[in-house]
Amino acid sequence: MNPVKYDVIIIGGGPIGLACGLEAQKAGLKYVILEKGCLVNSLYNYPANMTFFSTSERLEIGEVPFVSNNAKPTRSEALEYYRRVAAHKRLNVRLFEEVLQVMPKDTEGYEVISKKNTYETDHIIIASGFYDIPQKLGVKGEDLAKVTHYYKDPHFYAFQKVLVVGANNSAVDAALETWRKGAEVTMVIRKGEIGRRVKYWAKPDIENRIKEESIKAFFNAEIAEIRENEVDIQTPNGIETIANDWVISMTGYQPNLAFLKKIGINLSEDEIMKPEYNDDTMETNLKNVYLAGVICGGMDTHSLFIENSRVHAEKIAQKIIKTPQLA
Template sequence: MQQTSTDLIIIGGGPIGLACALAAKNNGLGYVVLEKGCLVNSLYHYPVNMTFFSTSERLEIGGIPFVSNQPKPGRNEALEYYRRVAVAAKLNIRLFEKAETIVRESGQFEINTSAGNHFTAKYVIIATGFHDLPYLLNVPGEELPKVTHYYNDPHFYAFQKVLVAGANNSAVDAALETWRKGADVTMVIRKGEIGRRVKYWVKPDIENRISEGSIKAYFNSTITAIRETEVDIQTPDGPVTIANDMVIAATGYQPDLPFLRKAGIELSADETRKPAYNPDTHETNVPGIYLAGVICGGMDTHSLFIENSREHAEKIISHIIAAK
């Protein structure tokens, strides 16, 4: 077991966690970034062909330019950019080391990790995003190996009977990309239309493929059971059973709010479960613990993005420096 004492622990090695690390380093603070997976782990789990809504300059952190081949960069370009940022700035990052507990003792925070290491710091920034926990279908058969909540590469699904659950960007990308690789694709959508947040240059594509019958879609419908070679669907016209090889449950993700509660951070009583923090400083109701990035929105995961969360880093570090 390793014991380390520093000024600041940053939990989460995504773009906003890295922005906090850059700001900390630029202001002479000692810090350690703890990331439970690989560098920018959430982005790594995006589909390989994903394109961002944002232009490259809106994804920049620490004033380091992000040059991409197209105005809207793809996943691989973003992974390379953030890796180069980490290398160029020589950021102090501990990968594949999950922060498991945060306890305040004698004016310091004690953090224990999955690697058995122990850290103490006066300040903590939680920048864990919202890709930790997928929304489950909660139906029989969801545990089968053919079911995934993390769609990645369309080639894997070539010539298979694929069911895609969901109607937003991840689901639409999965449906179109696997269909173009030769899959027989069926979508199951809880509401009566494709999601309104679907990228504007993709939405007409999926609607046209459904309209012409290339991709089958059951609207106002839900999955009720999954078996090795079939899936049961409840539709407005009654139950339907279809032949199936693979299920992509692109039903979205949620932040690890229990982790915040265990640290003493209060959550709102409404459905957003928004954490308590000062929007001017991003300090929570627990003095010395700050929130950065999408986690600030609680269950409202569509209000914050990289481009409008980058400023959190400077707000937090400025407050910490002023308090020292």
């Protein structure tokens, strides 16, 4: 069977991937969005009770209004919004279809091989986000079933001994929510304070819970080893061993930079590993291959969000419609 040909293939079905699909649709381009998981997979993996820092209008795509019942929209509202956008605009999205390979053709364009199909295209947009690869602790016992890098719902941890690793929004949410459901919560924090990026309504809450010792916190500390019923913590005063049922490791996530490197996109040689692309067109060092969204920041995953990367979709669409093949 011959590969299906598209003007544009968009890798990633998150908010920015959907925004790219909307711009391609508006420009009259034949496109498809390929997503390795469910629709807006990264948002789906957020904690069930998560509240965004941004207001709803800053999360809008395709000029479709996002109406929220709250000053700050919730995860469930965002899932509903992006699902309705995809349905209302009839976006061509193929879910649970991971892209395995991208190869240049002998002539021009690319062949894209997914788990389900083979495609041909003139242009590729990579909007793959960063929530799929957790930053590992690198300690003995991390592979135990009691350890998770994804926190979902606090009820599961009721009346259990829970250790939360991290000091930013995800860790603070996990610590506060599980404590309020009756868990005995301990936090392990590498630095000497709660993260400065923590949401303004949550930061004083967690700091007060730590101060009153409702939640125990080890600062300037790291996990040394995890065992079935306890955890060793390396503190400034030496190893401290505590009883433990569950470890929630909220140490962050990273984009799939190995995929970019595999297909030939240049990365900076420092620890950020920022991909090479043109700020005006979002085109990488590979002809007609573009980046959109948080993937553009490399390991600096806190520099780009939905609200400040929606414009990437417009830049890319403008570049594509000006190419000779499609002019």
